[in-house]
Amino acid sequence: MVTDLLSDRERVILAFEARRPGHSSAKEEAIRAELELTPARYYQLLDRVIDSEQALVEDPMLVRRLRRIREDAAARRAGRTALSAR
Structure with a gap:
C-alpha cells in the first residue's frame, strides 16, 4: 500500500507532461516559462x-507510458553501444 502522496511539485510535473508529451523547442520554452526550470x-x-x-497510483497510464518510452530509449542506446564496440 502506498501511504505517501505526491508533492504539489511532482503533481505539477506529471500534469505538465500529460499536457505536453514529446520533445520540442516549444515544450522547452514552456518548461522554462511555466515551471521555471x-x-x-x-x-x-x-x-x-x-x-x-x-506517481503510478496517481496516473497509471501516463506513468506506464513514460516508463516504457524511457526503457525503449535505453534499449536503443544499449544497442548502439554494442554495435560501436565491434
Whole structure:
C-alpha cells in the first residue's frame, strides 16, 4: 500500500507532461516559462517522479507510458553501444 502522496511539485510535473508529451523547442520554452526550470532539470525530476509508486497510483497510464518510452530509449542506446564496440 502506498501511504505517501505526491508533492504539489511532482503533481505539477506529471500534469505538465500529460499536457505536453514529446520533445520540442516549444515544450522547452514552456518548461522554462511555466515551471521555471531548465529542460535538463525538468527531465531529471520527471524521471524521479515516474519511478515512484505514488506517481503510478496517481496516473497509471501516463506513468506506464513514460516508463516504457524511457526503457525503449535505453534499449536503443544499449544497442548502439554494442554495435560501436565491434
